[in-house]
Amino acid sequence: xxxxxxxxxxxxxxxxxxxxxxxxxxxxxxxxxxxxxxxxxxxxxxxxxxxxxxxxxxxxxxxxxxxxxxxxxxxxxxxxxxxxxxxxxxxxxxxxxxxxxxxxxxxxxxxxxxxxxxxxxxxxxxxxxxxxxxxxxxxxx
Numbered sequence: 001x002x003x004x005x006x007x008x009x010x011x012x013x014x015x016x017x018x019x020x021x022x023x024x025x026x027x028x029x030x031x032x033x034x035x036x037x038x039x040x041x042x043x044x045x046x047x048x049x050x051x052x053x054x055x056x057x058x059x060x061x062x063x064x065x066x067x068x069x070x071x072x073x074x075x076x077x078x079x080x081x082x083x084x085x086x087x088x089x090x091x092x093x094x095x096x097x098x099x100x101x102x103x104x105x106x107x108x109x110x111x112x113x114x115x116x117x118x119x120x121x122x123x124x125x126x127x128x129x130x131x132x133x134x135x136x137x138x139x140x141x
Contacts, residue, residue: 027065027089038097038115042089045109046082052111054104059093061102063111096120 031040044052044065051066069084071077093099096118103114 026083026087027063029089031091036117038117040091040113040115042111042113043109044106044111047109049106052104052106054102054111054113056093056099056102059095059097059099061091061093061099061113061115062088063090063113064088065111 028043029040031038033039042063042065044067047065047067053062053064055062055064064086066086067082067084070082071080093115098116098118101116105112105114
């Protein structure tokens with residue numbers, strides 16, 4: 001049910017914190033569950049909606065986006081801290097998520113994915129019977 005992310009991403013994050021890497025991680029995300037839905041938000045400021053590609057193969061969700069460089073020919077760049085290029089992030093989805101009904105929305109630089117939980121994985125009530133039912137089954141056998 002829970003989504004796992006690339007373990008090396010955490011190692012990269014820790015290395016940046018310890019060594020003081022100047023740039024923040026590219027395509028940071030938040031993921032949480034609310035009721036019967038999982039929500040994943042990717043921070044993609046400056047990315048054109050048409051450059052975003054979301055694919056699912058088996059239980060691997062891949063988000064790919066491109067942010068063009070801001071510099072132009074003949075312009076002297078003084079500071080260039082905004083990351084540019086093509087960025088990719090993969091999530092491994094649990095088997096209980098409905099990958100056929102994923103919804104994606106991009107607004108104000110945030111890609112929001114909504115992933116429903118499969119009906120079979122939702123909590124359900126189990127009927128409790130009395131010991132008399134066991135006696136009935138034993139008598140028939």
